[in-house]
Every structure is written in structure tokens, then in C-alpha cells.
Amino acid sequence: MVVTFFPGFRWRPQLKLAQVATPEQPLDLVQGGCLEQVTVAYETYGQLSEGHDNVILVAHALTGDSHPAAHDQYDEQGWWEPLIGPGRPLDTTRFFVICANVLGGCQGTTGPSSLEPATGKPYGMRFPEITVKDMVRVQKRLLDILGIEHLSLVVGGSMGGMQAVQWAVDYPGFVDAAIVIAAPGYSSPQAIAYNRVGRQAVTLDPAWQNGDYYGSPGPKQGLAAARALGMITYQSELSMAYKFGRRTRAGQFEIENYLDYQGEGMVKRFDANSYLYLLRALDLFDIGTGYSSYEAALARIDARVLVVGVSSDILYPPHQQEELAKAMRQAGVYTDFAIIDSPHGHDGFLIDFHLLRPILTNFINKVLPVSAAVPIRQWIKFRASSMAYLGARLVPDVSV
Numbered sequence: 231m232v233v234t235f236f237p238g239f240r241w242r243p244q245l246k247l248a249q250v251a252t253p254e255q256p257l258d259l260v261q262g263g264c265l266e267q268v269t270v271a272y273e274t275y276g277q278l279s280e281g282h283d284n285v286i287l288v289a290h291a292l293t294g295d296s297h298p299a300a301h302d303q304y305d306e307q308g309w310w311e312p313l314i315g316p317g318r319p320l321d322t323t324r325f326f327v328i329c330a331n332v333l334g335g336c337q338g339t340t341g342p343s344s345l346e347p348a349t350g351k352p353y354g355m356r357f358p359e360i361t362v363k364d365m366v367r368v369q370k371r372l373l374d375i376l377g378i379e380h381l382s383l384v385v386g387g388s389m390g391g392m393q394a395v396q397w398a399v400d401y402p403g404f405v406d407a408a409i410v411i412a413a414p415g416y417s418s419p420q421a422i423a424y425n426r427v428g429r430q431a432v433t434l435d436p437a438w439q440n441g442d443y444y445g446s447p448g449p450k451q452g453l454a455a456a457r458a459l460g461m462i463t464y465q466s467e468l469s470m471a472y473k474f475g476r477r478t479r480a481g482q483f484e485i486e487n488y489l490d491y492q493g494e495g496m497v498k499r500f501d502a503n504s505y506l507y508l509l510r511a512l513d514l515f516d517i518g519t520g521y522s523s524y525e526a527a528l529a530r531i532d533a534r535v536l537v538v539g540v541s542s543d544i545l546y547p548p549h550q551q552e553e554l555a556k557a558m559r560q561a562g563v564y565t566d567f568a569i570i571d572s573p574h575g576h577d578g579f580l581i582d583f584h585l586l587r588p589i590l591t592n593f594i595n596k597v598l599p600v601s602a603a604v605p606i607r608q609w610i611k612f613r614a615s616s617m618a619y620l621g622a623r624l625v626p627d628v629s630v
């Protein structure tokens with residue numbers, strides 16, 4: 231198994247690895263490349279039912295990882311902690327939740343910092359171009375290996391939302407429901423423009439060395455600048471005014487200190503080449519790709535879909551989710567649509583959990599009533615075991 235080389239990769243005890251492509255079963259990519267070795271890092275929560283019919287796939291955003299929630303009280307909190315766990319919208323007493331690091335990432339799944347089998351050196355820019363569709367195909371292979379032939383739900387925000395809608399289009403019949411948050415049906419020219427400048431910040435840093443910087447510090451300044459630009463697009467005028475105003479410290483505006491801090495954090499935890507490849511995958515995202523039209527792609531969906539926008543999102547503004555939801559409805563897809571009234575901008579889907587929680591719970595209870603996802607006897611068993619685990623604390627019930 232070829233394991234990711236990136237030094238910021240943090241091993242977690244609950245992390246599992248699966249080999250989803252081998253020389254005998256390589257992964258052909260949408261843009262024409264091919265990978266003969268693909269390892270996927272993933273984490274799971276809850277119990278897989280006997281019928282393997284209670285599975286939720288959570289898809290992460292651009293710089294996320296396979297750790298959306300803690301596994302126990304000693305574990306580190308995850309990026310969707312308030313949404314996953316006993317009694318939470320993605321209720322782990324009922325569902326088996328899987329989250330995998332994406333293809334092209336740097337948190338355990340094969341990406342540009344992984345070793346290229348032919349040379350034994352990190353791929354760097356020799357890594358093939360990847361798309362959201364490829365990420366989803368890799369997840370499908372992971373599910374095949376795990377013996378999972380059906381998803382109750384696929385859910386994600388931003389790039390995770392793109393994966394969710396891609397799943398619903400590419401694998402109709404496999405997915406009962408999809409929740410698409412703060413994601414468009416295709417990347418707008420404006421979003422591509424942001425990504426272009428982010429990539430330039432990395433590639434114009436002399437330490438980038440055409441991507442062959444492994445073993446040296448790498449393009450720290452370029453990646454930090456790229457992340458600073460990204461952070462601007464993930465927030466809003468209101469959230470910045472509220473958090474920083476025009477206050478200064480150490481000769482800089484606080485917003486400048488904040489962007490510096492976020493840039494430094496990014497350099498420690500993320501591989502610059504992964505950033506380049508994943509931004510490109512965002513640019514290329516168009517749900518119509520590979521189908522006769524955008525509408526024809528959406529017409530393939532037979533999952534029930536919830537599309538959610540964030541009111542202050544300047545990256546993928548809510549009118550883009552509205553357009554997607556309308557197009558789905560016109561294509562005959564059962565589609566619910568909601569906007570969360572959040573001041574936090576695009577990253578509202580990682581912050582305003584109190585707004586997301588009821589929307590997700592209501593949709594899940596509506597389209598996945600208990601009997602449809604888990605035989606009732608098994609559900610009672612899950613409930614009983616979770617009550618025991620929680621020291622018989624009362625767990626809020628879901629409507630049956």
C-alpha cells in the first residue's frame with residue numbers, strides 16, 4: 231500500500247485505509263490520466279446494519295479530511311461535530327456514517343504528495359488532473375470493497391456538496407437521498423477566477439520548484455497567500471466587520487493578522503500541490519460533464535434532494551443553489567430548498583450548526599423514515615446500545 235508522504239498528514243487511531251486501485255484494476259480518470267495505485271483513508275461512525283442499508287456518506291470540503299466528528303470523548307473534535315453522533319441529525323445510533331479523504335488530498339488518500347509507484351518519489355505535478363467525478367468514483371470503489379450496495383444519504387458542503395450532487399447523478403438507484411449545501415451545479419467564472427489567483431500565488435513562489443519541493447520547506451508564502459485569498463471568499467463583509475472592524479495590532483489591521491494566521495495554519499496542515507489539484511477540480515466542476523446536457527444529467531437523479539444555500543455566501547451565492555434546485559425540479563427530481571440566514575459567508579456551513587441542524591433533521595426524518603432505513607428491531611437494538619453507552623442518558627427521539 232502506498233501511503234501519503236505529506237508531513238502534515240496526521241495518523242489517527244480510527245483511520246482505516248483501503249486500496250481501491252491496483253495495477254490489475256487501475257483508475258481511469260475523466261481528464262484522461264490513469265492511477266495504478268489509489269489508497270483511501272476513511273473513518274466510520276455507528277454500526278453497519280446486517281442488511282448494509284443504513285449508510286450515510288459524508289463528503290468533505292476543499293481542505294477537510296476524513297474526521298468530521300470525534301469517535302469518543304478522548305478524540306479530537308471534527309469539522310461537523312454538532313451534526314454527527316447519537317441524537318444528532320446524522321444519528322449514529324441509527325446510521326453508519328462514512329467519511330473519506332478525497333482523491334488528490336493529503337490526509338491519507340492518494341494525492342500529489344503520494345509516492346509515484348514507477349519512481350518511488352512524490353508525484354508532484356506528474357499527478358494526473360482529477361475531477362469531482364473521479365473523487366466520487368473512488369468513493370464508490372471504497373463502498374464496493376466494504377460490501378455496501380446502497381446509500382441512504384450522501385451529504386456535504388461546498389466541494390462536499392458538489393460530490394453529493396455528483397453521486398446522485400452518476401449513481402441513480404444507489405442513493406436514496408442527497409443533501410447539497412453551499413455548492414453550485416457548476417463553477418462560476420468568478421469562482422474560477424478566485425482559484426486562478428490562488429494557484430498563481432503558489433506557483434509564483436520560487437520555493438514551489440514546479441511542484442518538486444518535497445523534502446524542502448516548499449512554497450509556504452505562496453500557499454499562505456492563496457489561503458488568505460480563499461478565506462476572504464469564505465467570509466462576508468458583515469462577519470469581517472463584526473470580528474475585526476478597523477482595529478489594529480502590532481502595526482497591522484486585525485483582519486491582516488487574521489489572514490496571516492490562517493495562512494500559517496494552512497501551511498502546517500496542507501500540501502500546496504494538493505491545493506492546486508483540488509482547486510482545479512472545483513473549476514472543472516459542471517454536473518453536465520459527461521452527459522448530453524446539464525438538464526439531462528439532473529434528470530438522471532432518482533434520489534430525493536435537499537439543496538441548502540447560505541444567505542451571505544459570496545463564493546457560491548444562494549441564487550446558485552436556487553438555480554440548481556429549480557433545474558432539479560424542472561427535471562422531475564423531488565427537491566427541497568432552504569437558505570440559512572447566516573452572516574458568516576460561505577463557511578456558514580461549518581459554523582452555523584444551530585441553523586443547519588433542524589433543516590437536516592427534518593429532511594432526513596421526512597425522506598428516510600426509520601422503517602425505510604433500518605428494520606425496526608435493529609433500530610431498537612442500536613438505540614438500546616447507545617443508551618447504555620451514554621450511561622442511559624435520554625437521547626432525543628426521531629419521529630417514526
Ligand SMILES: CC(=O)SCCNC(=O)CCNC(=O)[C@H](O)C(C)(C)COP(=O)(O)OP(=O)(O)OC[C@H]1O[C@@H](n2cnc3c(N)ncnc32)[C@H](O)[C@@H]1OP(=O)(O)O
Pocket residue numbers: 290291292293294295309473474484485487488489491577580581
Ligand atoms: C469541511 C472543512 O474542510 S473544514 C476543516 C478544515 N478546517 C479549516 O478550514 C480551518 C480553517 N478555518 C476555518 O475555515 C474556520 O476557522 C472555520 C470555518 C472552521 C471556523 O470559523 P470560526 O469559528 O468563525 O473561526 P475563525 O474563522 O474566526 O478563526 C478562528 C481562529 O482565528 C484566530 N483569530 C481570530 N482573530 C484573529 C486575529 N485578529 N489575529 C490572528 N488570529 C485570529 C483565532 O484565535 C482562531 O484560532 P484557532 O483556530 O487556532 O483557535
Ligand SMILES: N[C@@H](CCO)C(=O)O
Pocket residue numbers: 291292293294388389464576577
Ligand atoms: N473552509 C472550508 C470550506 C471551503 O469551501 C475548507 O477550507 O475546506
